[in-house]
Amino acid sequence: MPESRSSITRRTTSWSRRLFAAALALPLAAAGLVAGTAAPARAAAPAGPTASVALxxxxxxxxxxxxxxxxVVTGGNRAGTDRAWTGSAYDPSRVYGTTYASGCDRSDTAEVRSAPTVAQTQINLACSGAVTANVFRAANGGQSLKGEAPQADQLAAVAGQYNVKLITLSIGGNDLGFGDVIETCVKDYLIWYSYCNDDQQSAVDARMAGAMAGVGKALDEIRAVMAGAGYAAGDYRIVLQSYPSPIPRAAEMRYPESGWSRSDTGGCPFWDGDATWARDSLVPQISRSLAGVAAAKGVQFLDLSDMLQGREVCSKATRQATSTTAPSATTSEWARFLDGGLNTSQGTVQESMHPNYYAQLGLGRCLTLLFGKASGDWACRNTAGQDANGMYLTAK
Known part of the structure; x- marks a missing residue:
């Protein structure tokens, strides 16, 4: 059961203050690689090379x-988990390229890049922190983000240069305030004798209609761009995807609710009730809402709500890497823990609660499998004890 307010206050040491500060800064993220302006309309889609685009x-x-x-190993390559380690320093641009400086954080293993057989060219236009307005064309209310033009305008330039075959969209989480939900739940675990799920459910419900309207408009904007570039409806496909849960339900947490191992070791500072609500209520609710938008707009839907099942942060089925146990795609967590709760922060807070390297390979595998499905809605799942090659799809 949650500890008393006086006990929590006594335990708010330097590491918990850092984690609290980290939670306050926690955004929800997203990323991309090509910036540009709208291309003039074409009479027909370009002949090639083919392209798969992420927005x-x-x-x-x-x-x-x-x-x-x-x-929790903080030195060197952090027990083999930190791909930014050069042998003498940390260089995140090894993973995120030039987008690390802007904060868009487009990784070399992002979903679109981990599905190289879908098209000849993989183009990532997504950007960490994007809301639906960052997808719309500037001429139709779109907003720039982190020094880049709205993503639909970037897509126009891509569509004029490449023969775009697949556009995959992940959007709406920031419109719903998913980062605010995480921040509030972490604060309620670390500081207050309370749960977050009641008031945060109300907050999400209040934002849902507006967020889904924004997702629908983003899909309309994508279609308008492609039509303006000369594409017929059958020349390309659009996939709208949902979000996976980065934390498990309470029954699958490997750290006890009492004490402080969830925060200072596990990086999953959530009460049991809040964890189960997030995993079994919030994430499925968002997925159902996005599926409804996909159906209304006539695009394919990829359900990711169970994609990390058994691979979440603090899941009993996984373990952390140690100085004697290397990370592994079959045993390691597939989501980033809440950074900042350790004695020192290892990376950036915005990476917290996102699919990591292993998960991104898995997402790429599911996208590859989905491209082989000409129609229908599908759910992406993993196979326990296997790497990305064990990913599979089930019909919705």
Whole structure:
């Protein structure tokens, strides 16, 4: 059961203050690679080369691709989990390229790049922190983000140069305030004797209609761009995807609710009730809402709500890497823990609670499998004890 307020106050040491500060800064993210302006309309789609394009937020940009699992080891390559380690220093641009400087954080293993057989060219236009307005064309209310033009305008330039075959969109989480939900739940665990799920459910419900309207408009904007570039409806496909849960339900947490191992070791500072609500209520609710938009707009839907099942942060089925146990795609966590709760922060807070390197390979595998499905809605799932090659789809 949750500890008393006086006990929590006594335990608010330097590491918990850092984690609290980290939570306050926690955004939801997303990322991309090409910026540009709208291309003039064409009489027909370009002949080639073919391209697969990712649009949206941090869950498709590749945020957290730096990390191969999690570890409390803070030095060197962090028990083999930190891909930014050069042997003498940390260089996140090894993973995120030039987008690390802007904060878009498009990783080298982002979903679109981990599905190389879908098209000859993989183009990531997503950016960490994007909301639906960052997808719209500037001429139709679109907003720039982190020094880049709205993503639909970037897509126009891509569509004029490449023969775009697949556009995958992940958006809406930031419109719903998913980052605010995580921040509030972490604060309620660390500081207050309370739960977050009641008031946060109300907050999400209040934002849902507006967020889904924004997702629908983003899909309309994508279609308008493609039509303006000369594409017929059958020349390309659009996939709208949902979000996976980065934390497990209470029954699958490997750290006890009492004490402080969830925060200072596990990086999953959530009460049991809040964890189960997030995993079994919030994430499925968002997925159902996005599926409804996909159906209304006539695009394919990829359900990711169970994609990390058994691979979440603090899941009993996984373990952290140690100085004697290397990270592994079959045993490590597939999501980034909440950074900042350790004695020192290992990376950036915005990477927290996002699919990591292993998960991004898995997402790429599911996208590859989906491209082989000409129609229908599908759910992406993993196979326990296997790497990305064990990913499979089930019909919705």
């Amino acid at each position: 949206g937020d941090s869950y498709i940009s590749g945020e957290a691709g730096r990390w191969k699992g999690n570890s």
